Amino acid sequence: MPPTSRWATSSSSHVERGWRDLKTHLELRPVYHRLEHRIRAHVLLCWLALLLVRIVEIRTGRTWTDVRDDLQDLHVGVFTGPVGTFTQTSTPTPGARDALTALGVPPPKKILDLRLRPPPNWPTTPPTSEDLAVS
Structure with a gap:
C-alpha cells in the first residue's frame, strides 16, 4: 500500500472513531440549528469535547469511560x-x-x-x- 493511501486509511479510521465517540461516550444527539453562528458554535463545542476526551486518554493511558467513572x-x-x-x-x-x-x-x-x-x-x-x- 503506498504511503499516502496508508495515511488516508489511518486518518479515515481516526475520523470514524471520533464520530463514534461523539455519539457514544459524549452521548451527543442531533441538534437542529437554523442560524449559521449556532451551527458553528455547536460543531466547535463538540470538537472541543472530543479534544478533551483524547487529551485525557493520552495523558492517563486509560479509556475515557474508565477515567470518567473514577x-x-x-x-x-x-x-x-x-x-x-x-x-x-x-x-x-x-x-x-x-x-x-x-x-x-x-x-x-x-x-x-x-x-x-x-x-x-x-x-x-x-x-x-x-x-x-x-x-
Whole structure:
C-alpha cells in the first residue's frame, strides 16, 4: 500500500472513531440549528469535547469511560448546622487521584466554603473605634 493511501486509511479510521465517540461516550444527539453562528458554535463545542476526551486518554493511558467513572466518585456536599454552613468535597478515590495526577490537576480542597453564623448575642454592627478605645 503506498504511503499516502496508508495515511488516508489511518486518518479515515481516526475520523470514524471520533464520530463514534461523539455519539457514544459524549452521548451527543442531533441538534437542529437554523442560524449559521449556532451551527458553528455547536460543531466547535463538540470538537472541543472530543479534544478533551483524547487529551485525557493520552495523558492517563486509560479509556475515557474508565477515567470518567473514577472522576464521578468526586462529590461536593453542603452541610448546614446551628453555627453555619460549609461545603466539603469527598476524599478522592485512588483512581480519581491517579487520573488527576496524570492530568496535572491538583486534587480539590477538602473545605470549599465556610460560612459561620454569629451567635445570637453578638452585635449586628461592627464596633466603632470609640467602642474599642480603652478609657
